[in-house]
Amino acid sequence: MTITTDTETEKRGWTQNPDAVKRDILSVAISEFAANGLSGTRVDTIASRTRTSKRMIYYYFGDKQGLYIKALEEAYRVLREGEAALDLDDLPPREALAKLVAFTFDHHRRNPDFIRIVMIENIHHADHLAQSEVARAMDVPALGKLAEVCRRGQEAGVFRPGLDPVALHWQVCALSVFNVSNRPTFSTIFGTALFEEAAQERLRAQLVEMILALVEQPHP
Amino acid sequence: MTITTDTETEKRGWTQNPDAVKRDILSVAISEFAANGLSGTRVDTIASRTRTSKRMIYYYFGDKQGLYIKALEEAYRVLREGEAALDLDDLPPREALAKLVAFTFDHHRRNPDFIRIVMIENIHHADHLAQSEVARAMDVPALGKLAEVCRRGQEAGVFRPGLDPVALHWQVCALSVFNVSNRPTFSTIFGTALFEEAAQERLRAQLVEMILALVEQPHP
DNA sequence: TCCAAGATGTTCCGGTTGGTACATTTCGTC
DNA sequence: GACGAAATGTACCAACCGGAACATCTTGGA
Numbered sequence: 455m456t457i458t459t460d461t462e463t464e465k466r467g468w469t470q471n472p473d474a475v476k477r478d479i480l481s482v483a484i485s486e487f488a489a490n491g492l493s494g495t496r497v498d499t500i501a502s503r504t505r506t507s508k509r510m511i512y513y514y515f516g517d518k519q520g521l522y523i524k525a526l527e528e529a530y531r532v533l534r535e536g537e538a539a540l541d542l543d544d545l546p547p548r549e550a551l552a553k554l555v556a557f558t559f560d561h562h563r564r565n566p567d568f569i570r571i572v573m574i575e576n577i578h579h580a581d582h583l584a585q586s587e588v589a590r591a592m593d594v595p596a597l598g599k600l601a602e603v604c605r606r607g608q609e610a611g612v613f614r615p616g617l618d619p620v621a622l623h624w625q626v627c628a629l630s631v632f633n634v635s636n637r638p639t640f641s642t643i644f645g646t647a648l649f650e651e652a653a654q655e656r657l658r659a660q661l662v663e664m665i666l667a668l669v670e671q672p673h674p
Numbered sequence: 675m676t677i678t679t680d681t682e683t684e685k686r687g688w689t690q691n692p693d694a695v696k697r698d699i700l701s702v703a704i705s706e707f708a709a710n711g712l713s714g715t716r717v718d719t720i721a722s723r724t725r726t727s728k729r730m731i732y733y734y735f736g737d738k739q740g741l742y743i744k745a746l747e748e749a750y751r752v753l754r755e756g757e758a759a760l761d762l763d764d765l766p767p768r769e770a771l772a773k774l775v776a777f778t779f780d781h782h783r784r785n786p787d788f789i790r791i792v793m794i795e796n797i798h799h800a801d802h803l804a805q806s807e808v809a810r811a812m813d814v815p816a817l818g819k820l821a822e823v824c825r826r827g828q829e830a831g832v833f834r835p836g837l838d839p840v841a842l843h844w845q846v847c848a849l850s851v852f853n854v855s856n857r858p859t860f861s862t863i864f865g866t867a868l869f870e871e872a873a874q875e876r877l878r879a880q881l882v883e884m885i886l887a888l889v890e891q892p893h894p
Numbered sequence: 895t896c897c898a899a900g901a902t903g904t905t906c907c908g909g910t911t912g913g914t915a916c917a918t919t920t921c922g923t924c
Numbered sequence: 925g926a927c928g929a930a931a932t933g934t935a936c937c938a939a940c941c942g943g944a945a946c947a948t949c950t951t952g953g954a
Contacts, residue, residue, distance in 0.1 A: 470901055470950055491797055494713035497942060507903060512943065572859055573793055577711055580858035590863065597864075620864050621877065625884075627860075628852035629845065636851060638800035639792055643810065644817075644840050657841065664845075664884045692931070717912060727933060732913065 475506050476514050484525045488567040491574050492522055523582050526575055527589045529568040536561050537595040547607030551669065552662050554599055555626050559658045562630040569634040597623050604669070613669050622665065629661050695726050696734050704745045708787035711794050712742050743802050746795055747809045749788040756781050757815040767827030771889065772882050774819055775846050779878045782850040789854040817843050824889070833889050842885065849881050 482503045486495045497518055501508035515521040540557050542550040562569055575583055583589055600619045607613030633654075641649055648657065702723045706715045717738055721728035735741040760777055762770040782789055795803055803809055820839045827833030853874075861869055868877065 472901070475901085491711055491713060493711060494797075496940090498940095508943085509903065510901080513901075518942065570797065573797060573855070576856050576858045577714075577790065577793060577797070578858075580862045583859055583862050594863065621868060621873075621880075623864075624852075624860065624868055624877070625849065625880070627856070629848045631856060632844075632848035632852050635793070635855070636796050636847075638796045638798075639803055640844065640847075642800045642803050643814065644843075648841060648844055653841075657844070660841075660845070660888060664888060667887045668880060668884060695931085716910090718910090728913085729933065730931085733931075738912065 472514075475510055478504050478506065479511055479514065479521070480524055480528055483521050484528060484571065485567060487522055487525050487574065488529075488570040492519075492578060495522075497521075519582070523586050526571055526582055527586055527592075529571040530589045530592055533561070533565060533568050534592060534595055536565070537599070538593075540595070540599065542599055542603060547603055547610055547612055548666065550603045551600075551607065552666065554596070554603060555662045555665050556658055558596060558626050559630045559633070559661055562634050563654070566634050569631055572631070573635050600626075607669065617669060622669070625668070626661070626665060629657075633657070692734075695730055698724050698726065699731055699734065699741070700744055700748060703741050704748060704791065705787060707742055707745050707794065708749075708790040712739075712798060715742075717741075739802070743806050746791060746802055747806055747812075749791040750809045750812055753781070753785060753788050754812060754815055756785070757819070758813075760815070760819065762819055762823060767823055767830055767832055768886065770823045771820075771827065772886065774816070774823060775882045775885050776878055778816060778846050779850045779853070779881055782854050783874070786854050789851060792851075793855050820846075827889065837889060842889070845888070846881070846885060849877075853877070 479500070482500050483495075486500050486503070489495075495518075497508060497511060500521075501511060504510075511521060515524060537558075540554065542554060545553060597619060600623055604613060604617045604619050604622070608615055608617065637649060647653055699720070702720050703715075706720050706723070709715075715738075717728060717731060720741075721731060724730075731741060735744060757778075760774065762774060765773060817839060820843055824833060824837045824839050824842070828835055828837065857869060867873055
């Protein structure tokens with residue numbers, strides 16, 4: 455009868471630890487789903503990369519699709535948690551928008567696995583996202599901040615009226631997501647030059663310029 | 675002994691018709707792979723939607739992956755065939771570029787299945803594309819035309835020097851592809867407004883403006 | 895100290911699925 | 925008109941894989 459105190463979670467003895475087991479499974483699942491897609495992923499493979507067994511996957515997540523949905527929710531959660539940490543309140547509208555756009559670009563680059571899960575969900579026509587009230591009801595900090603910056607900019611008279619924050623978000627997302635999601639095919643065909651650090655910084659700068667130009671004047 | 679003349683290919687009697695059989699299989703395969711991904715697609719399903727049998731798939735394409743690669747090659751071929759038909763020679767650089775960009779946006783919209791296959795290939799890290807000499811060696815008309823338009827514009831003094839056609843292509847593709855590839859998740863979260871006709875036309879116009887602004891002056 | 899509910903491990907199963915063996919027909923050509 | 929190669933159809937299989945059955949252990953509370 456050992457007394458493994460096990461203060462910092464995760465230990466083997468074994469002691470029961472539902473939360474750690476769930477987290478362990480979910481983290482492996484995200485990486486497997488991101489790498490192989492929904493039908494390409496093997497539940498046995500996930501289990502084998504886990505400290506626990508396949509039994510636990512079904513115990514906690516019901517079935518493969520249930521696990522996938524949780525992974526999808528987690529992907530969105532992490533992406534949005536990162537956005538929420540961004541503070542723009544101290545900056546004037548122009549600079550705030552520039553910072554937000556540049557951040558979005560970098561943030562997507564830093565989280566390729568989550569972008570890939572979103573791609574996979576798109577392949578499946580967003581059916582599981584539609585099922586998940588959690589993910590659908592989730593706040594989208596980037597859009598909120600964007601709308602707020604637009605409002606401030608218009609109030610200050612530096613942005614033109616009639617801006618559509620959702621359309622702006624769509625444009626920023628498009629470049630930021632494409633940069634990650636289509637990198638394999640794009641670089642296979644056109645070479646890897648655009649994905650080296652210097653080129654990425656230039657693309658990011660151009661994205662910021664494009665968005666600012668779009669927001670400032672209709673026709674100069 | 676019937677004498678089914680069978681002038682316009684595709685008939686059952688049956689007569690032998692290797693080319694029609696191959697085309698039949700490939701066309702079904704494209705739609706199935708686009709809908710379900712590589713591992714999500716069932717060879718039996720493809721066979722059942724065909725006028726022929728599973729036997730023929732393996733006879734002509736070797737295995738599932740071989741069929742997938744052919745579908746991938748065909749997807750790229752169709753996309754680029756469409757681009758090649760575009761004629762820009764009669765237009766001045768600015769208008770030519772505008773037409774090319776608008777066309778690319780529309781062309782992607784019109785071919786969602788092929789965009790989806792490219793997405794799927796990205797999920798698989800472009801491994802099969804790398805294997806396919808056919809697809810890799812294929813000409814990319816859109817990039818050629820883009821480079822040509824840039825050259826003309828610079829020669830005429832209306833575009834700024836130092837343009838990178840590949841980067842421009844990347845930007846145009848990003849918006850055009852994202853518009854199709856991420857529509858399911860995006861519209862599930864933000865609603866379908868951006869995907870109605872009027873909004874799509876506005877997005878296209880803004881894309882054209884963005885690219886022109888990028889190309890004309892460094893800092894006005 | 896005991897018990898019920900929760901957590902975990904082990905083993906196995908039945909349907910699915912990519913792929914093949916075997917048999918038959920068509921067709922160009924000599 | 926016959927013969928061999930190409931084309932096609934049918935039936936089948938072995939492996940894989942999601943999921944379940946069964947058994948055991950842990951733990952908090954009464």
